[in-house]
Amino acid sequence: MENLENNKYNRASQRVKELKDFFRHLMIFFAVNIVLYLFRFGVLQPYLPDEFQLKPYYFTWVDIHLLIWLVILAVHTVYLFRYKFTFLRKWEERQIQKYMQKDEEELKKYK
Template sequence: MDEEERYKRAKERVEELKGFYEHLTIYIGVNITLVIINLVTSPNALWFYWVTVFWGIGIIWHAIDVYGKRGKKWEEKKIKELMEKEERK
C-alpha cells in the first residue's frame, strides 16, 4: 500500500469519526434544550424522553457503524481475506 492510499484511508476514517462526534454533540445539545423546554412548558407531560430514546438508538447505530464490526476496517479485512483465498485456488 503506497503513501497516498494510506493517507486517503486515514482521511476517510477521520471523516467518519468527525461525523460521529458532530452527530453526538448535536444530539446532546438538542436534547438538553428539549428537556428545558419540556420542564418549563409542561412539567406534568414529559415528552422529551421519546426524542432522546429514538434519536439515541440512531446514535448507537452510528457508533456501531463507526467503531463496530460493520466498520471499514472489517470490510477491508474481509475483502483481503477473500482475495487471498481466491488466489490460492
C-alpha cells in the same frame, strides 16, 4: 509505491472524517436534547415572550425522541467502531470467503 501511500492517506483521511462526523453528531445530540428537556421542565419559560408561552405538557414526546435518537446514535457508534468489534470482522471475513467460493464455483461450471 506512491499509489500505496496515497491509498493509506485516503483511508486515514476517511477515518478522521468519520470520527469528526460522529463527534459532531454527539454534540448536536446533547445540545438539542438539553434544550428540549429545559423546555419540558419549564426552565426556559421565563425567558420567552408572553405571546410565545409553552406549556410543559407540549413536550411529552421528548422521551420518545430521546429514545429514537439514542438508537440512531448506537447504530452510528457501532458503524464507527466496526473494526473494533471482532464478531463483525469475523462475520465480514466469512462473508468474503463465502462469496469468493461462490464465484470460484461459478467459474468452474463454465470451464
